[in-house]
Amino acid sequence: MSDLPALPVTFRPGRTRAVLLVSGVVIFVVITVVALLLEELGPGERLSFVVTGALLFGILALLARVKVVADESGVTVVNIAGRRHLEWAEILRVNLRPGDPWVFLDLSDGTSLPALGIQPGIAKERAIADARTLRALTEARSIRDPEQRRD
Incomplete structure (x- = not known):
């Protein structure tokens, strides 16, 4: 039993988690920037872009937890x-x-x-x-x- 780790120990997919969180941030930033750069969009449409980016980030964050x-x-x-x-x-x-x-x-x-x-x-x-x-x-x-x- 000496080769067992001390408790508590947490197992999580570190690399996968990093990829998911970084991807979520990048997706959110890209969608937000696109919403701000498209001049023909109204405030409500821009907000819907940002909310969509936030939802996508939220989904990836759930997968990373x-x-x-x-x-x-x-x-x-x-x-x-x-x-x-x-x-x-x-x-x-x-x-x-x-x-x-x-x-x-x-x-x-x-x-x-x-x-x-x-x-x-x-x-x-x-x-x-x-x-x-x-x-x-x-x-x-x-x-x-x-x-x-x-x-």
Whole structure:
């Protein structure tokens, strides 16, 4: 257990996040500049351009917010439109199979939860290492049957 990171630890797709946020800012600035440079547009039309740019930035910022946070109490998965906290014992398996777009957590209630904070998009090796670390943390911290662990 000495090779496990100290908790809390946050997993997030750093490069993907940077690309999304920078792209969002660039899109917003370009659309705003275009709105200001087009002389034939009225104030309402210019405002609609700026609002459209802000909406596009907002969507990209939502995509960039994904993360997985492991702490003493369990794992918090922050996806695009939601957040869910899981106790360690609720996580049965951490999966990142070849071709998967992100990690999937198999849960004790029979469902599977996507964890978009670990995704092999731009940084495949990093995602694999993060998935292995989360798997090791889960195996070390989840005690499903205390009698079994004493052997």
